[in-house]
Amino acid sequence: MPSAQTLVHKFNDLKTLPHVAIRVTQLVNSDAATMKDFEEIIKLDPILVIRLLKLVNSPYFGLVNRVESISKAVVYAGMKNLRNMVAVEALRNLFTEDDNQEFSRRQLWKHCATVAILARMIAERLFGLAGEDEFLAGIIHDIGLIIEDQLAAQELREVARLYRSGTEVITRYEDEIIETNHCKVGGLLVFNWNMPPEVVEAIKKHHDQDKVYPVPSITSILHIAEYIASRVNCGAVQGRQDPLPPYLTSHMKSRMTDYKVLIKDFPAEMAKAEELYREEA
Amino acid sequence: MDDLFATVFDDLVDRAEERLALLAIIGPLLPGVRLAIVDRQGQVVGDLPETSPxxxxxxxxxxxxxxxxxxxxNARGERRYAFCLEPPDTLVFSLPVSGGDISxxxxxxxxxxxxxxxxxxRRGQNEALLESAQLHRQxxxxxxxxxxxxxxxHEQYLLLQKREKEYAKELEKEIARQTKELRAKNRELEAASRLxxxxxxxxxxxxxxxxNAIIGFSGLLIESELSAEQDDFVQTISKAADNLLVLINDILDLxxxxxxxxxxASEPVDLAALARSVSAMLAAQAAARANNIRVHVDSALPPRVLGDEVRLRQILINLVGNALKFTEHGWVDIQLKKGEGGGDQVVFEVRDxxxxxxxxxxxxxxxxxTQADGSTTRQYGGTGLGLSICYQLVTLMGGQIVVExxxxxxxxxRCLIPLAGVKVEKATPLSAESAAGPVAAFKQAGSIAVLLVEDNLVNQKLARLLIQRQGCQVxxxxxxxxxxxxxxxxxFHLILMDIHMPNMDGLEATRKIRLLEGLAAESMKYASLGGGTARIPIIGLTASASKEDEQNCYEAGMDGFLTKPINKEKFVETLNGYRQKRSA
Incomplete structure (x- = not known):
């Protein structure tokens, strides 16, 4: 059976991240990139342009005047917002409708979006962080599952079945049946896309139950967001939830009221995101 | 507790802690109260004795x-109270007071x-505080x-600035490259043009x-006995050759x-005399087309200016000739006046x-x-070089020419040419000999022996004829x-010396002669260089008429300089000059 590396290679032969996403990620990493360069790329994709204008005109930006020009919107949004937006568009297309009872890509997409929004909320509200990298980590953290679904669909369904009825973490079953797991595969793929190292790290470790990660860090925030998502029935695989590592349980308990306030605002945030990323006609 | 929160945090919520927190607040308000929290599964947290399921x-x-x-x-008549605390939790409590049912x-x-x-x-207050803290963080x-x-x-601004600078540098480089290319091309073109x-x-x-031969011999032929028809033919040949000479001279000038x-040249020029002589020279041409040439010379002009008379004359002749060509039964005015801008500007105006x-x-x-219209060439003749030469000459003189x-x-x-006036010493008018005509004075002078040094047979023949006609030996x-x-x-009394010849050219021969003249013993061997007598005049004869050639002739020791084709009048004039000097 394949190693993570082989899976990633095979996957890249099948599907590549759209040119726009690759360029934008490169630009974010480049010191010499100007917003003009971003504008030139975003302009190529009408869907991105619509998203971008929606984004900067959303209450989140609280601008007095409506922004109509792409160049202005690009400047308002900032590089990381642009990168996230492009990543969302690129990945959404990978989560094509291919439902079955064992494993649903649509469900997975909903899970990723939920985790992303929660991760950003936690970063912003509890820790006063910008939350952009956390959002990105949330959106792409389960990309490994997509690859496995693409290249080892039968095995993945077996994994899902075992997981649902078992007690172990999902990666344990993957290692057993697929001989690799979506954390490894996803981490490798995202590394090749030149994502920030902290994001790559979080993706590799997001099912790591035994280690203690600093709070806050993208990895620990991703863990918490994943936990909350699964509690609101938005897990990657429905029907079972992984427990929270003990150090995060005590963290959440200690800031229970904070989380209570956050959860109260979660449906509204989710609705905003749904509005922003709603499929255009 | 909110539903959503309950869903998320069910496993995490510690109701014992919550009960204690609540008790801490309610205790002082209701002394002796005892309470328990019952969750949705019926789990009871807290102490409620004597309360059976x-x-x-x-x-x-x-x-x-x-x-x-x-x-x-309960069985002991004690009251147990309950109300929904926060769905789905219910609070059950007892009060120390006995008696009636409060509910x-x-x-x-x-x-x-x-x-x-x-x-x-009070607990909610805490929540509000935390909410506000979250908002603050956001x-x-x-x-x-x-x-x-x-x-x-700011960074973007710097980046763009850097890019712009780089772009400007690129641009500069590109311009420099192109300029270099253009310069090289220009040099090539200039070289080609010069060639x-x-x-x-x-x-x-x-x-x-x-x-030279055609003009000279047809000139001689005209003077011989010819039938009327032959005379007409020769006249035609002569006129055509003259025209051809003008054209060649024009091309050469250009x-x-x-x-x-x-x-x-920069020599004193009498402007009024110049204008009059041009008028006189072209009078016949004017008359042929029933035109009248009028000359006006502004008295404010200096009588003499420093300039190149030959070229100024050429300009005027070209302009007046041009005017005459395109005028019939009319007039051509030559007007010379001071330039309006002051200074040394002289205006030469030719109006028709x-x-x-x-x-x-x-x-x-x-x-x-170029002529004004391609068809004018056919109608009026001419080469279209005259005005171009005028333009070039005026420009060379630092002036400008305009047309209305x-x-x-x-x-x-209208030509505006800077020509400085000459300080007048004695206003001697230019010699009137040209007006009187050189040929007239000549017959009285004595005969001289002329040595013609010339390799070209045709030129030999022509020059020999011309000299013999003047009654000289040659x-x-x-x-x-x-x-x-x-x-x-x-x-010999005079040498006419061609420049380009085989064996020994004219310049070398002249130098040799002058050298011999200086050596008394050697010169005695030469009949013409008779020891100690005045040096023999040598006049250069050449078809290459540049200033440089002229200079070379004088440097070699020549006394005069004539260009070929031989202008008969000038030739005779020069010949006579030496003849008269000799007889004087």
Whole structure:
């Protein structure tokens, strides 16, 4: 059976991240990139342009005047917002409708979006962080599952079945049946896309139950967001939830009221995101 | 507790802690109160003695039906109260006071509920504080992002500036490269143009030599006995050759100007005399077309200016000739006056009332081989070089030439040329000999022996004839060496020396002669260089008419200089000059 590396290679032969996403990620990493360069790329994709204008005109930006020009919107949004937006568009297309009872890509997409929004909320509200990298980590953290679904669909369904009825973490079953797991595969793929190292790290470790990660860090925030998502029935695989590592349980308990306030605002945030990323006609 | 929160945090919520927190707040308000929290699974957290499930179950059910306070009595007659705390949790409590059922009395029930609500509100206050703290954090994030945006903005500004600079540098490099290319191209073109001009100059020279023969011999032929028809033929040949000479001279002049080989003389020029002589010279041409030439010379002009008389004359002749060509039954005015701008500007104005030039043709009129209209060439003749030469000459003199014209009304050509006035010492008018004509004075002078040194047979024949016609003796030497031999044998009074010859050229021969003259013993061997007597005059004869050639002739020791084709009048004039000097 394949190693993570082989899976990633095979996957890249099948599907590549759209040119726009690759360029934008490169630009974010480049010191010499100007917003003009971003504008030139975003302009190529009408869907991105619509998203971008929606984004900067959303209450989140609280601008007095409506922004109509792409160049202005690009400047308002900032590089990381642009990168996230492009990543969302690129990945959404990978989560094509291919439902079955064992494993649903649509469900997975909903899970990723939920985790992303929660991760950003936690970063912003509890820790006063910008939350952009956390959002990105949330959106792409389960990309490994997509690859496995693409290249080892039968095995993945077996994994899902075992997981649902078992007690172990999902990666344990993957290692057993697929001989690799979506954390490894996803981490490798995202590394090749030149994502920030902290994001790559979080993706590799997001099912790591035994280690203690600093709070806050993208990895620990991703863990918490994943936990909350699964509690609101938005897990990657429905029907079972992984427990929270003990150090995060005590963290959440200690800031229970904070989380209570956050959860109260979660449906509204989710609705905003749904509005922003709603499929255009 | 909110539903969503309950869903998320069910596993995490510690109701014992919550109960204690609530008790801490409610305790002081209701001393002696005992309470328990019952979750949705019926799990009881807290101490409620003497409360059997039989009592508790219906109590909980009733409490969860609404928000009212409900109560039930246990076996010992003690009351247990319950109300829905935060769905799905229910609070069950007992009060130390015995007696009536508080829930039965609406006032007391409300009072009791209010007390608990107060306690909860205090807890909610904490929540509000945390919410506000979260909002503050979000605001801080936005502030940071704002600062980041400004930093970014600045960075972007620097980046763009850098890019612009790089772009400007690129542009500069590109311009420098192109400029270099253009310069190289320009140099090539200049070289090509110079080569062309040199070629033209050489060609003109080559053309003049045979023309020399044609003009000279047809001139001689006219003077011989001819039938009327023959005379007409020869006249035609002669006129055609004259025209050809003018054309070749024009081409040569242009080529000289363009190759930078035309040198301007700077000698005193009598402007009024110049204008009059041009008028006189072209009078016949004017009369042929029933035109009248009028000359006006402004008295404010200095009588003499420093300039190149030959070229100024050429300019005027060209302009007046041009005006005459396109005018019939009209007039041509030559007007010389001071320039309006002050200084040394002299205005040469030639005005006619001829056919005029259309406005759109005015631009091209000074270009080579251009006439106002292609058809004019056929109608009026001419090469179209005259005005171009005028333009080049005026420009070379540091002046400018402008034209105004209206079709059917006439044209005005105006040259503005800087010409400094000459301080007048004695106002001697230029010698009138040219007016009197050189040929007239000549017959009285005595005969002289002339040595013609010339390799070209045709030129030999022509020059010999011309000299003989003036009543002089002439002998011919084919090159410098032969000339020296002749000088030994015979006494000559004048040498006409061609420049380009085989064996020994004219310049070398001249130098040799001058050298011999300086050596008394040697010169005694030469009949013509008779020891100690005045040096023998040598006049250069050449078809290459550049200033440089002239200079070379004088440097070699010549006394005069004549260009070929031989102008008969000038030739005779020069010959006579030496003849008279000798007889004087």
């Amino acid at each position: 039989a009592i508790l179950a219906p109590l909980l059910r009733r409490a969860q039906e609404g928000s009212a306070l409900v109560s039930a009595e 039965a009395d609406p006032m007391q029930a409300q009072l009791c509920l209010n007390t608990f609500q107060l306690a909860l509100a 605001i801080e994030v936005l502030k940071k992002q704002h600062v980041h945006l400004i930093d970014d903005n 062309k001009s040199e070629f033209l100059a050489n060609m003109s020279h080559e053309l003049r030599t045979p023309l 080529a000289k100007v363009e190759s930078g080989k035309l040198d301007l 009332n001829g056919i005029g030039i259309a406005h759109h043709r005015l631009q091209a009129i000074f270009e080579k081989f 014209s209206a079709v059917g009304t006439g044209s005005v050509f 002998e011919v030497a084919a090159d410098g060496l032969e000339a020296l031999a002749r000088l030994q044998d015979k006494k």
